Amino acid sequence: VEQAFLKWLTGRLTPSPQVVVPVGDDGAVLRWSPGADLVAVIDTITDEVDFQLLHVEPEQIGHKAVGVNLSDLAAMAARPVALLSALTLPRGDRSGWQPGELARRITEGMLQLARQFDVPLVGGDTGTWDGPLVVTVTALGETSHPGPWTRSGAQPGDAVLVTGELGGSLLGRHLHVQPRVKEALAIQRVARVSAAIDISDGLALDASRLAAASNLGLALDLAKIPLSAAARQQAARSGRTPLDHALGDGEDFELLLCVSVDDAVRLIRNPPLSMPLAQIGVCVPSPGLWQRDESGRLSPLAASGYEHGETPSPRPRPED
Ligand SMILES: [Mg+2]
Numbered sequence: 001v002e003q004a005f006l007k008w009l010t011g012r013l014t015p016s017p018q019v020v021v022p023v024g025d026d027g028a029v030l031r032w033s034p035g036a037d038l039v040a041v042i043d044t045i046t047d048e049v050d051f052q053l054l055h056v057e058p059e060q061i062g063h064k065a066v067g068v069n070l071s072d073l074a075a076m077a078a079r080p081v082a083l084l085s086a087l088t089l090p091r092g093d094r095s096g097w098q099p100g101e102l103a104r105r106i107t108e109g110m111l112q113l114a115r116q117f118d119v120p121l122v123g124g125d126t127g128t129w130d131g132p133l134v135v136t137v138t139a140l141g142e143t144s145h146p147g148p149w150t151r152s153g154a155q156p157g158d159a160v161l162v163t164g165e166l167g168g169s170l171l172g173r174h175l176h177v178q179p180r181v182k183e184a185l186a187i188q189r190v191a192r193v194s195a196a197i198d199i200s201d202g203l204a205l206d207a208s209r210l211a212a213a214s215n216l217g218l219a220l221d222l223a224k225i226p227l228s229a230a231a232r233q234q235a236a237r238s239g240r241t242p243l244d245h246a247l248g249d250g251e252d253f254e255l256l257l258c259v260s261v262d263d264a265v266r267l268i269r270n271p272p273l274s275m276p277l278a279q280i281g282v283c284v285p286s287p288g289l290w291q292r293d294e295s296g297r298l299s300p301l302a303a304s305g306y307e308h309g310e311t312p313s314p315r316p317r318p319e320d
Contacts, residue, residue, distance in 0.1 A: 001089065001100050001103055001127075001128060002125075002127075004100055005052060005100060005103050005104065005107075005126050005305075006023070006024070008104055009023060009025055009107060009121075009124070010022075010023055012107070012108075012110075012111060013120065013121060013179050014120075016049060016118070016120040017031070018031050018081055018082065018120060019031075019082070019120050020121055022120070022122060022133050023121070023122060023123055023124070027123070028082065028084075028122035028123050030081055030082050030122065030140070032081070032142060033142055034125075036079075036142035036143050036144075037142065037143040037147075037148070037191070038140060038141075038142065038143075039073060039076050039078035039140070039141040039142065039143060040138065040139075040140055040141075040268035040288050041069050041072040041073060041138070041139050041141075042136065042137070042138045042139075043065065043068045043069050043071070043072070043136070043137060044134060044135065044136040045061070045065050045068070045134075045135050045136075045183075045212070046132060046133070046134050046135075047090070047132035047133040047134070048214050050064070050134055050217050051064060052232075053090075053095060053097075055135050056175060056295060057105070057109075058097075058102055058105035058106045058108075058109065058173060059105055059106070059108050059109030059112065060109060060175045061106050061109060061133070061135055061175075062106040062107055062108065062109025062110035062111075062112075062113075062135070062178075062311075063107070063109040063112065063113045063175065063176070063177065064108045064174070064175050064177055065085070065106075065108070065110060065135045065136070065137040066083060066109075066113045066114055066137055066139070066180070067113055067176075067177025067179050067253065067319050068137075068177055068200065068253065069083070069137045069138070069179050070113070070117060070119070070139060070177075070179035071177060071179040071180065071181075071198045071253040072139070072198060072200075072202065072254060073139055073141040073179075073181060074094040074179050074180045074181045074184040074198060075149065075184070075196050075197055075198035075240070075255060076141070076143070076148045076149050076150070076196070077143070077144050077148060077149045077184045077187070077188040077196070078141030078142060078144065078148060079141055079143075079144055079185060080117050080118075080119035080139055080140075080141045080142055080181060081119065081140050081142055082119060082120055082122045082139070082140045083110065083114055083119055083120070083121045083122065083138070083139050084106065084119075084121070084122060084123040084124055084137070084138040084139075084140075085110060085121065085123075085124040085125075085135070085137050085138075085316055086124060086125045086126075086127075086134065086135075086136040086137075087102075087103050087106060087107075087125070087126045087127070087133075087134075087135055087136075088126075088127050088128075088129055088131070088133070088135075088136075089102055089103060089126060089127065089128045089129070089133060090102075090128070090129070090130075090131065090132055090133050090193055091128055091129070091130055094130065095133065099126075099128050099294055102133070102260060103126050105282065106135060107121075109123075110137070113177075117179075117181055117182075119139070129264045131272050143211070144185055144188050145188075147208060148190075149184075149188075149193050149195065149196035149213075149257075150195065150213070151195055151196070151209060151210045151213035151214065152195060152196050152213040152214050152215075153194040153195045153214060153216075153258075154194045154195035154210065154214035154216060154240070154258035154283045155194055155214075155216075155258075155283060156213075156216055156283050156284055156285045157260075157261065157282065157283060158195075158258040158259060158260060158261070158262035158282065158283040159258070159259055159260070159261050159263075159275055159279050159282055159283075160207070160218055160220070160256065160257070160258055160279065160280055160281040160282060160283065161256070161257045161258075161259060161264060161267065161268075161278065161279050161280070162179075162199070162225070162226065162254055162255070162256050162257070162277075162278055162280050162305050163180050163183055163254045163257075163275055163276060163277055164204070164226065164228075164229060164252065164254040164275075164276050165226040165228035165229075165246075165252075165276065166199065166203055166225060166227065166230075166231065166235065166245075166246035166247075166252045166254060167227055167228050167230060167231025167242060167243075167245035167246035167247075167249050167250070167252070168228050168229070168230025168231040168232070168233055168234040168235075168242075168249060169230065169250065169251040169252055170230075170234065170249065170251075171230040171233060171234060172230070173228075173230060173251065173252065173253075174251035177253045178253065179198075179253060180198070180253070180254065180255050180275075182273060183255070183272065183273055183275045184196075184255060185273075186272035186273050187257070187267065187272055189272070190266075190267070190272055191263040191266065191267055192259065192260065192263060193257050193258065193259055194214075194258045194259060194260070195210055195213070195214050195257070195258040196210075196255060196256065196257045197209060197210045197255075197256050198253055198254070198255055198256075199237060199250070199252045199253065199254045199255070199256055200250060200251060200252075200253060201250040201251075202247060202248045202249060202250040202304060203220075203225065203248075203252070203256070203276065203305050204247040204248060204301060204302065204304050205248075205250070205264060205303050205304065206250075206256060207220065207256060207281075207289055207303075208288070208289040208303035210256060211283075211287065211288060212257070212287070212290060214258070214283070215287065216283050216284065216285055216286075216287060217283070217284040217285065217286045217288045217290055217298075218281055218282075218283060218284070218290065219281050219282055219283075219284045219288050219290040219291070219292040219298050220241060220280055220281035220289070220290065220291055220292065221279075221280055221281050221291075221292050222291050223281065224278060224280045224281070225243065225246050225247070225278075225280050226246075226280075227242045227243065227245075227246050227274065228246070228252075228276050230245075230277050231243075231245040231246050231249070234249070247301075247304060248304040258283055260287060264279050284298065286298070288300065289301045289302075289303050
């Protein structure tokens with residue numbers, strides 16, 4: 001697969017000013033902005049765990065593999081610079097796919113999303129084995145001024161904001177990841193974000209991770225959480241509430257951000273790139289995850305969500 005694939009790939013790549021030595025040598029050489037630091041992220045997605053090869057187009061798998069990585073860069077307000085991919089392909093008699101064809105179509109999906117963010121694919125690896133399809137992408141990014149967002153800088157009194165709408169990602173959004181890269185960089189230019197995380201495993205779980213990293217608590221106003229249409233559709237099927245789906249489904253790939261109250265007011269009044277942005281809570285001194293009622297009283301909120309490695313069977317997929 002490797003040589004033919006490499007030849008195909010070389011023909012598909014467009015030159016990029018960031019790439020000094022492209023795919024084809026032993027390594028890629030990248031140009032970095034002066035003063036910027038490197039942000040490196042990696043994510044693996046596997047057939048029957050993160051997608052079902054039988055039921056999706058290979059391009060969607062490539063899109064997802066790149067999207068989840070770019071979402072992690074967005075969570076750190078990092079500008080994407082380059083992508084690397086590793087495809088471990090199932091043998092043809094196992095999957096019904098000719099490995100070279102599968103590799104090209106997955107990569108085509110990667111390149112489509114990569115192009116939207118002007119980020120070049122600069123290297124990769126392919127192999128074939130007697131197991132399921134495994135797709136790994138590494139994204140390299142550079143920090144933006146005045147520095148990377150982390151999970152750990154939130155202060156009591158900060159407002160908690162979320163981009164977009166949450167819940168029901170299994171109905172499609174978990175594959176059509178739209179990483180909030182441009183939105184993150186636009187916010188970075190106009191506000192001081194004290195802490196950030198992307199919502200990959202569910203609002204409640206990721207909020208509790210941010211709270212723990214910042215050594216404080218997040219108190220959510222549940223009525224203010226923006227519910228997606230998909231959350232309502234999932235609720236109609238599952239018998240749970242749309243709010244349950246928004247809190248626990250995960251794979252929304254929206255951003256959870258902590259900012260000062262002044263910045264929150266400013267951002268919501270005049271959102272950069274006209275992005276949907278809502279305040280859903282505040283940071284409080286008591287560690288943990290809380291829900292806040294209208295009188296301001298706090299009660300504990302379960303940090304439900306998707307824990308990697310703790311699910312015994314593949315995630316359920318929506319009936320289409
Ligand atoms: Mg993340």
